[in-house]
Amino acid sequence: MAGERFDIERDPDGTWSVIDIMTGLPFEVAGLLLESMPFWLALDLVGFLNDMNRQRKWPH
Template sequence: MPQRYGIEETPEGTWDIVDVFTGLPVVEDGVPLIDMPIEEADDLVGLLNRRDREQRGMNGI
């Protein structure tokens, strides 16, 4: 099962979190998750993917 969220590097060298199914930047609580340092983006994408698996009832996958 593919992960729902991924990170993409911007031309400026920062990172955006994107929904890999739509290709669009993720917006969380009205805040677009864009222009982040790699460490922050990596941490957040892990949390978002974990939450997505839990919401789909796929904890063991």
């Protein structure tokens, strides 16, 4: 989706990673890289993270 911060990317072994579009790297949560997971899980996580990012209130 245009304007979203997170997306999914297929790994060479056929699993999926949640990518932070700003860095181009797998996103990390509490020291855990969101990589090497099934497609359905990566898709769910990317939706959740993009929803949370949209709800974040930025200072003016």
